[in-house]
Amino acid sequence: MHGLLTGPLFYISLGVCIIGMIVRFYKYFTGLNWQLDRVAYKKYPMMGLKGALRSIYKWLIPYGTYGWRQQPVMAAAFFGFHIGAVAIPLFLAGHSVFLKEKIGFSLPYMGSGAADLISWIAIVCLAFMALRRLVLPEVRILTDKSDWGVLLLSFLPFATGLLARYQVGDYGFWLNMHILAGELVLLAIPFTKLSHVFLFFASRAQLGMDFGIKRGGLKGTPMAW
Amino acid sequence: MPEGTLCNKKPIDTAEGITTLLADKSGAKYYEEMKHIEVDTDLLWETIQKTCKSRIRTWLEICAHCGMCADSCFLYLANKRDPKQVPAYKIQSTLGEIIKRKGKVDNKFMRNAMRVAWSQCTCCNRCGMYCPHGIDTGIMFGYLRGLLYQQGFVPWEMKIGAGMHRVYNAQMDISSEDYVDTFEWMVEEYEDDYPGLTVPVDVEGADIMYTVNAREAKHYPEDLAEAAILFHIAGENWTIPSKGWEQTSLAMFAGDWAACKMQVESVYDAMGRLKPRRMVGTECGHAHRASVVEGPYWAGREDGRPPAESIHYIEWLAEALREGKLKIDPSKRIKVPCTLQDSCNYVRNHGLRDTAREIVSYIVEPGYFIDMDPNRQNNFCCGGGGGFNGIGYFRKERNVGLKVKRDQILATGAKLVIAPCHNCWDAIRDLEEEFEIGIEWSFLKPLIIKMLDIPDHLKPQEEDM
Ligand code: SF4
Ligand code: SF4
Ligand code: SF4
Numbered sequence: 001m002h003g004l005l006t007g008p009l010f011y012i013s014l015g016v017c018i019i020g021m022i023v024r025f026y027k028y029f030t031g032l033n034w035q036l037d038r039v040a041y042k043k044y045p046m047m048g049l050k051g052a053l054r055s056i057y058k059w060l061i062p063y064g065t066y067g068w069r070q071q072p073v074m075a076a077a078f079f080g081f082h083i084g085a086v087a088i089p090l091f092l093a094g095h096s097v098f099l100k101e102k103i104g105f106s107l108p109y110m111g112s113g114a115a116d117l118i119s120w121i122a123i124v125c126l127a128f129m130a131l132r133r134l135v136l137p138e139v140r141i142l143t144d145k146s147d148w149g150v151l152l153l154s155f156l157p158f159a160t161g162l163l164a165r166y167q168v169g170d171y172g173f174w175l176n177m178h179i180l181a182g183e184l185v186l187l188a189i190p191f192t193k194l195s196h197v198f199l200f201f202a203s204r205a206q207l208g209m210d211f212g213i214k215r216g217g218l219k220g221t222p223m224a225w
Numbered sequence: 226m227p228e229g230t231l232c233n234k235k236p237i238d239t240a241e242g243i244t245t246l247l248a249d250k251s252g253a254k255y256y257e258e259m260k261h262i263e264v265d266t267d268l269l270w271e272t273i274q275k276t277c278k279s280r281i282r283t284w285l286e287i288c289a290h291c292g293m294c295a296d297s298c299f300l301y302l303a304n305k306r307d308p309k310q311v312p313a314y315k316i317q318s319t320l321g322e323i324i325k326r327k328g329k330v331d332n333k334f335m336r337n338a339m340r341v342a343w344s345q346c347t348c349c350n351r352c353g354m355y356c357p358h359g360i361d362t363g364i365m366f367g368y369l370r371g372l373l374y375q376q377g378f379v380p381w382e383m384k385i386g387a388g389m390h391r392v393y394n395a396q397m398d399i400s401s402e403d404y405v406d407t408f409e410w411m412v413e414e415y416e417d418d419y420p421g422l423t424v425p426v427d428v429e430g431a432d433i434m435y436t437v438n439a440r441e442a443k444h445y446p447e448d449l450a451e452a453a454i455l456f457h458i459a460g461e462n463w464t465i466p467s468k469g470w471e472q473t474s475l476a477m478f479a480g481d482w483a484a485c486k487m488q489v490e491s492v493y494d495a496m497g498r499l500k501p502r503r504m505v506g507t508e509c510g511h512a513h514r515a516s517v518v519e520g521p522y523w524a525g526r527e528d529g530r531p532p533a534e535s536i537h538y539i540e541w542l543a544e545a546l547r548e549g550k551l552k553i554d555p556s557k558r559i560k561v562p563c564t565l566q567d568s569c570n571y572v573r574n575h576g577l578r579d580t581a582r583e584i585v586s587y588i589v590e591p592g593y594f595i596d597m598d599p600n601r602q603n604n605f606c607c608g609g610g611g612g613f614n615g616i617g618y619f620r621k622e623r624n625v626g627l628k629v630k631r632d633q634i635l636a637t638g639a640k641l642v643i644a645p646c647h648n649c650w651d652a653i654r655d656l657e658e659e660f661e662i663g664i665e666w667s668f669l670k671p672l673i674i675k676m677l678d679i680p681d682h683l684k685p686q687e688e689d690m
Pocket of ligand 3: 347348349510511567568569570571605606607608609610611646648649652
């Protein structure tokens with residue numbers, strides 16, 4: 001079981017995720033159409049690039065935009081979860097060792113105290129976002145089964161990871177479950193709403209170009225949307 | 226019934242067509258027929274496959290259903306936070322469903338989609354600024370309106386409006402002759418006060434080609450005279466085209482893209498004919514958006530710009546005041562608490578967020594200007610955008626939509642609202658009528674004329690007086 005999960009299944013899910021997202025990126029940008037979208041993408045490459053980078057950058061900074069400042073609590077939960085969702089898979093010591101062994105390189109890793117803290121924060125934030133879906137009418141009306149599916153998929157790697165970490169019951173079992181959960185996420189990314197992991201950058205870049213080229217950029221008005 | 230005699234999928238292309246439709250009071254028969262017309266589901270799906278590409282599809286797909294866009298929509302706020310007015314919900318329950326069902330939707334669905342598209346969104350594009358994914362619901366609603374228009378599910382006034390553009394190249398039944406006559410006649414009225422005042426028609430190579438909103442010619446002709454007076458006093462070398470003078474596009478509100486193209490090309494043709502150094506449009510937000518911001522794309526101009534540099538009236542005015550072409554008599558500056566309505570169409574959609582404030586700095590006595598909160602690109606739609614003002618069928622909904630602007634104005638304590646946009650001006654007039662909060666509202670032209678410091682040689686001579 002463990003061998004299967006860390007061997008072929010790992011490579012398959014990673015491959016599907018990477019290839020899937022390359023395809024989606026490619027399709028996104030080739031599907032943009034200056035006339036239908038009414039944005040002269042190619043005519044002003046520098047303004048477009050500036051707008052795109054600005055848009056992505058502003059939204060990646062906590063409270064960097066009016067939008068974030070408008071919803072301070074949600075913004076906190078959002079960043080609380082997403083920092084964990086990016087940092088843990090890439091910078092956890094155990095993951096580093098694993099990645100080094102499997103694909104030949106890994107990133108620097110963080111201490112276990114920090115990793116624990118970040119993981120718990122992520123879980124709490126996730127719980128908050130789930131609660132929000134139940135409590136706020138404006139979010140409840142939007143929520144469907146797939147949103148719960150995505151929340152569950154995001155929760156599982158953290159939950160199983162922590163269970164393994166604190167050796168609740170059988171460590172080996174939880175470790176396998178954890179790897180499985182991680183691979184499920186990788187597989188789901190190109191095909192579900194989790195695609196936003198990458199497509200966030202695509203869609204933000206597009207709106208950024210729109211603002212940079214058409215809605216004020218050429219007038220010299222950098223809008224912090 | 227596949228199509229009605231009044232309500233159908235055919236655009237209106239003739240003056241008789243318009244007359245027939247207008248004869249149907251408030252569109253009573255039109256809306257009755259609408260209940261029975263058939264949806265051409267094949268055409269709908271085919272159109273979507275051809276025109277709905279990555280941008281909109283990705284938006285629909287990755288929407289995180291987080292609801293962060295809710296508070297950004299003035300209609301959500303005006304309707305007591307009705308969850309059905311959350312931007313993401315509005316677009317997903319309409320356009321989203323049509324795509325999910327591959328176009329297989331029925332008459333009832335389409336009529337509801339029409340209600341949502343024209344009475345629950347003014348395409349003000351505010352929500353797009355508050356969505357972490359950069360999902361611009363206003364743009365999607367513009368797209369949805371096009372699909373609905375193609376199927377005949379469009380409010381009566383919008384169908385007529387688009388027809389007017391097709392027949393008259395203007396949003397109202399004003400011919401080129403009527404227009405030029407009205408302009409000349411209005412200018413004559415003021416000749417005595419401003420010696421030498423004329424309206425130069427079809428002059429080639431002028432510095433400014435001036436274009437208007439047809440409502441001015443029809444309902445507020447003084448506006449034409451005021452424009453002439455200000456150009457005259459500023460010493461501008463200007464002209465009006467006898468054809469291609471209409472800068473607005475109700476077709477844009479209707480989703481009639483072919484008519485949008487016809488309309489804007491009439492303006493660009495005038496530019497080609499007269500070769501002005503630049504075009505100055507009137508105080509209208511949607512006109513600017515139609516001819517300057519979106520127009521180039523309808524006309525297939527790859528650089529996304531009109532053939533001649535084109536600016537909004539506030540840009541010209543700010544420049545004229547800055548450069549001293551127009552001088553304000555300081556003693557005549559505004560001395561009542563006043564505020565400014567930022568038009569989404571040229572602020573959020575074209576970056577002109579500080580231009581009107583520069584004008585304010587010249588014409589308002591310091592201490593009397595109070596900004597609305599929020600303002601500039603974060604300003605709320607007045608409630609009259611996207612054609613909402615003109616649709617009798619949705620008058621109730623429109624009046625509810627005015628509340629957010631009413632409260633914004635009340636919070637400033639202003640007695641005068643400067644509104645350099647036709648739709649905003651109309652909406653603020655209506656909100657005063659509806660809620661009687663005791664405010665006045667004005668375009669910039671009449672305000673400025675009242676406070677001008679006119680050079681002696683342009684004043685009427687003693688013996689003339
Ligand atoms: S803010 Fe954006 S992602 Fe969130 S529900 Fe609204 S449209 Fe969807
Ligand atoms: S574009 Fe404006 S009116 Fe339409 S949903 Fe967004 S905020 Fe509301
Ligand atoms: S009417 Fe005015 S405030 Fe409303 S959308 Fe148009 S420009 Fe914006």
